[in-house]
Amino acid sequence: MEMVLAIGIGVFAGSGVWLLLRPRTYQVIIGLSLLSYAVNLFIFSMGRLKIGAPPILSVPGVGDPATMADPTPQALVLTAIVIGFAMTALFLVLLLAARGLTGTDHVNGRED
Secondary structure, eight states: OHHHHHHHHHHHHHHHHHHHTSSBHHHHHHHHHHHHHHHHHHHHHTTOOOSSOOSSOSSSSOOOGGGSOOHHHHHHHHHHHHHHHHHHHHHHHHHHHHHHHHSOOBTTSSOO
């Protein structure tokens, strides 16, 4: 399971960097989104990969913290997803405005 997650993070990060280096603004926005997905997966994996572990104590009392899932990375990733969605929407509006003003969607503002 850890290997699949590591490969997924690597694919997202590599694809995001490749798209960031492209000359079109839409590809740059998608690259930023893929990089944020890679970071979210990385943060999520830092909370330990536990399959079937309860996030909180099922019986009131003292429990072993090693058997529970860590809710902090889950909360951080959820917040990052919401902020990433809002930033992507803002970037897309800026992309449409810049394309309307310049007539092109190149990053530097002109076709080769």
